[in-house]
Structures are given as C-alpha cells and as structure tokens.
C-alpha cells in the first residue's frame with residue numbers, strides 16, 4: 001500500500017448512463033476518478049480524457065437501490081502498485097454485501113465510507129489468499145468498531161475453519177479486550193456457512209445470491225456469484241478461465257464483473273520469476289484472456305462488462321486501450337476498465 005498519499009473523503013461516480021459511448025464512459029469514469037485528486041489506494045490516477053461527470057458528494061452507501069463499489073481490482077496476492085487486491089462491495093439499500101476479502105478490504109471499505117460494523121454479509125468466491133487473506137481483519141475491524149449484530153460469512157468448504165482459526169489466532173487480544181473493555185464475545189456474532197455446489201447461496205428480502213462453479217484449476221471449489229436485487233442483477237465471475245457456467249449465470253445481467261489477464265503482460269511478468277513456465281501455464285489455464293472475456297460477455301448478453309482482477313495488475317505500461325482491444329473484438333456493449341474506488 002502506498003503511504004505517501006491519503007484516500008479521498010468521497011468516491012467518484014461512474015459516468016451517468018446517458019454518457020455513451022463505451023470507451024468514453026470508461027475514460028470518463030477514470031477522468032472523474034482523477035478529478036477527485038487521489039484514488040482510493042491513495043495515488044493520483046492518470047488523467048485519461050475529459051469528463052463532465054461530477055464526483056459523488058455523498059458516501060456510496062447513501063440512498064436506496066443497488067450500488068457496486070470496486071474496492072480492489074488487482075489479481076493475485078502481491079501487494080503494491082496503484083490497485084488493491086481483490087474485493088468488492090454491493091450496497092443494497094445501504095446494506096453492505098462484501099464479495100472477496102483480499103489484502104486491504106477493511107481499509108478500502110472505510111475509505112469508501114462503509115462503516116465496518118454495518119457489514120451484514122460476506123462472500124468468498126474461492127479460498128485463494130488474494131480473496132480471503134483479510135477476512136479475519138474485516139471481522140475483527142467490525143468487532144473493534146462496535147459490532148453488535150451478526151455477520152454471515154458464505155464461502156466454499158474451509159471457510160468455517162478459517163473463521164475459527166482466526167479467532168484462535170486473536171484469542172489473547174480478544175480475551176484482554178473483553179475483560180478490559182467489556183466488549184462482547186465476537187465468536188457467536190460471526191456465522192459461517194459453506195456452499196459446495198451450484199444453486200442459491202442466500203435469499204432474503206433484499207437479494208437472491210446464486211453460485212455457479214467456474215473453472216479455476218487446481219481449485220475445484222471456485223464459484224461465480226450472481227446477485228439479483230429488486231433493481232439490478234450483478235454477476236462476479238470469480239477467478240476462472242472461459243466458462244460456459246459463467247455465461248449461463250450471467251445471462252442478461254445488468255453488470256458482469258469479470259476477471260482478465262493480458263497475455264503479453266503475463267509473458268513479461270513470468271520472465272521475472274524463477275518458475276516462469278509453470279507460472280505461465282497456471283495463469284493461462286485458470287484465468288481469462290481479454291479476447292475470451294469479450295466472448296463471455298457477448299454470449300451472456302450482459303448490458304455492462306466491468307474488467308477487474310487484472311493480471312498483471314501493477315504494470316503501468318499496460319494501458320486501458322490494451323485491456324480493451326481484445327475485448328472489443330467480440331463484445332460491442334458497454335465496457336468499464338475497473339479502478340479501485342469506482343462506484344457503478
């Protein structure tokens with residue numbers, strides 16, 4: 001994380017839907033982002049165009065309806081660069097539903113104006129560290145800030161054990177604070193539930209959440225998630241190579257947030273590591289190229305495609321145009337190149 005700059009008080013809004021075309025919308029959102037002087041990660045975003053979109057004045061949780069905030073858009077566990085590690089939050093009538101807990105999720109939520117004790121539901125798409133390493137910190141941060149309601153954590157098998165292990169890890173501190181500060185026992189406030197197949201993970205008055213297994217070898221328990229609320233349908237691909245199950249899950253959705261890799265960038269990346277051939281093979285077998293992301297979005301007929309979980313996610317030589325080129329060969333709908341802090 002960059003320490004030289006500070007996060008903004010409020011986050012920029014996405015371009016309004018009337019401001020087409022797609023490329024301009026993506027650049028406009030980015031320019032609005034740059035217009036707020038600093039990005040959520042605390043670094044100045046490069047100006048990439050002219051925008052008439054005003055930054056939002058209020059925290060993204062304000063108001064009714066469903067909003068998506070991209071908290072971290074870089075794939076992988078490596079820390080650094082302008083993008084934070086994978087995390088998102090849906091605000092459904094102001095109630096936060098967190099999707100994935102990469103490094104920085106708690107800090108990014110606070111920077112986005114989301115009070116940690118207000119988080120009610122957390123979802124993990126799979127148990128790679130870039131999606132779960134800060135689950136415990138998020139739960140602890142909520143408790144530390146006054147949590148007095150239950151938080152539900154939904155994830156693949158292993159999730160409940162991870163929650164238990166975290167509270168064991170923090171046992172000394174928690175015991176001291178309970179005795180010294182009169183805090184409640186956090187353990188019964190966190191309810192972990194696991195899913196291991198396609199189907200409905202959660203249904204309540206606000207949302208139906210549906211899981212579909214994607215393709216992310218060698219992990220078998222890896223899922224895409226679809227959120228249907230009264231006003232929007234938003235799908236997260238999770239980590240996956242091109243997947244027919246993701247296409248089916250995302251059919252007709254308003255928004256598809258899809259992971260993406262840029263192959264020439266991957267080639268440059270793996271040249272720097274000792275296990276290059278193995279790493280390249282893993283990345284190509286378990287993630288989705290820009291071209292295939294375009295194919296998936298077109299086949300699913302989504303209204304807006306949001307690129308996220310960028311790999312490489314910290315190579316400034318890869319421009320928005322480079323991320324978009326492959327997508328554009330197959331998908332002519334609206335595409336947003338995701339940035340930390342974007343509100344959609």
Ligand SMILES: [Zn+2]
Nearest residue numbers: 075076130239
């Ligand atoms: Zn990942």
Ligand SMILES: [Zn+2]
Nearest residue numbers: 126128216239
């Ligand atoms: Zn993964």
